[in-house]
Amino acid sequence: MQLSIPDDQYFMQQALVQARMAFEADEVPVGAVVVLQNRIIARGHNQVEQLTDATAHAEMLAITSAFHALGAKYLPDATLYVTLEPCLMCCGALFWGKIGRVVFGASDPKNGFKSKTAPHWPLHPKTELVGGVLEAECAALMTAFFRNKR
Amino acid sequence: MQLSIPDDQYFMQQALVQARMAFEADEVPVGAVVVLQNRIIARGHNQVEQLTDATAHAEMLAITSAFHALGAKYLPDATLYVTLEPCLMCCGALFWGKIGRVVFGASDPKNGFKSKTAPHWPLHPKTELVGGVLEAECAALMTAFFRNKR
Numbered sequence: 001m002q003l004s005i006p007d008d009q010y011f012m013q014q015a016l017v018q019a020r021m022a023f024e025a026d027e028v029p030v031g032a033v034v035v036l037q038n039r040i041i042a043r044g045h046n047q048v049e050q051l052t053d054a055t056a057h058a059e060m061l062a063i064t065s066a067f068h069a070l071g072a073k074y075l076p077d078a079t080l081y082v083t084l085e086p087c088l089m090c091c092g093a094l095f096w097g098k099i100g101r102v103v104f105g106a107s108d109p110k111n112g113f114k115s116k117t118a119p120h121w122p123l124h125p126k127t128e129l130v131g132g133v134l135e136a137e138c139a140a141l142m143t144a145f146f147r148n149k150r
Numbered sequence: 151m152q153l154s155i156p157d158d159q160y161f162m163q164q165a166l167v168q169a170r171m172a173f174e175a176d177e178v179p180v181g182a183v184v185v186l187q188n189r190i191i192a193r194g195h196n197q198v199e200q201l202t203d204a205t206a207h208a209e210m211l212a213i214t215s216a217f218h219a220l221g222a223k224y225l226p227d228a229t230l231y232v233t234l235e236p237c238l239m240c241c242g243a244l245f246w247g248k249i250g251r252v253v254f255g256a257s258d259p260k261n262g263f264k265s266k267t268a269p270h271w272p273l274h275p276k277t278e279l280v281g282g283v284l285e286a287e288c289a290a291l292m293t294a295f296f297r298n299k300r
Contacts, residue, residue: 053214054223054246060205067203074204088272089246092239096204122238122266 008081008103011035012134015081015105018045018058019141025050029141032062032082034075041078042066058082059090063097074098076126083138085112085131091122101128105138158231158253161185162284165231165255168195168208169291175200179291182212182232184225191228192216208232209240213247224248226276233288235262235281241272251278255288 018031022045034042044061059082079101085108168181172195184192194211209232229251235258263272
């Protein structure tokens with residue numbers, strides 16, 4: 001038996017597991033995991049409706065859980081995987097948490113940070129950003145959700 | 151005995167009470183209250199160190215508390231008073247919460263949203279914004295805190 005090293009696609013699959021939990025709960029299907037040294041230390045999925053809290057985005061819940069898991073308020077060595085391009089609020093949270101790396105799946109032209117900010121970007125200058133990992137799967141889940149809503 | 155109607159200065163004083171609680175706890179002294187129909191429905195002060203959570207800004211704690219208090223995820227009739235100009239994360243939270251009005255005290259040229267965003271502004275289009283209420287008192291508390299740190 002051969003062990004493969006988990007990669008960005010593997011962890012995005014885990015974020016998709018979270019996103020599907022949101023979908024099943026009739027929440028906008030966004031999921032996130034926080035990874036440190038190839039281990040998932042925190043998970044979150046959108047719970048805005050369940051918690052009646054407009055700030056309960058997947059990233060916010062995952063990053064707060066990661067702070068608690070580590071007892072640390074900065075996460076410079078961690079990577080956050082999220083199925084959708086983060087919004088400004090979540091970018092702000094990732095900025096304050098000094099997260100090392102952000103990997104997202106689908107783009108969000110309506111509410112993603114890229115459409116909202118000037119060239120100077122809202123994440124921490126040391127944060128590495130990767131987009132488009134498993135983009136099709138992440139986007140398909142969103143499309144299916146909003147199709148059901150119509 | 152004459153009852154006076156509470157005004158912006160009155161509620162900013164209440165936010166300052168929260169900010170002083172943060173100061174006493176050796177936190178960056180920012181405080182916030184959420185007001186609905188002239189009544190305070192939620193309060194918060196910066197607890198980043200105490201909670202070891204970089205997202206635990208006064209506004210985040212106050213707005214989440216307000217969602218819980220009302221059992222509502224939107225706050226179109228509420229006003230948030232905060233002693234310092236909100237950062238992008240907090241503006242994002244106030245955007246998602248569709249808060250009716252934001253009143254802040256001191257400006258924050260380093261991390262406030264005004265220095266970070268393009269002309270299109272990060273709050274909800276229907277959100278009214280007022281700055282500079284009890285600005286001197288709010289700023290003096292910040293100055294005193296950072297003077298102690300040096």
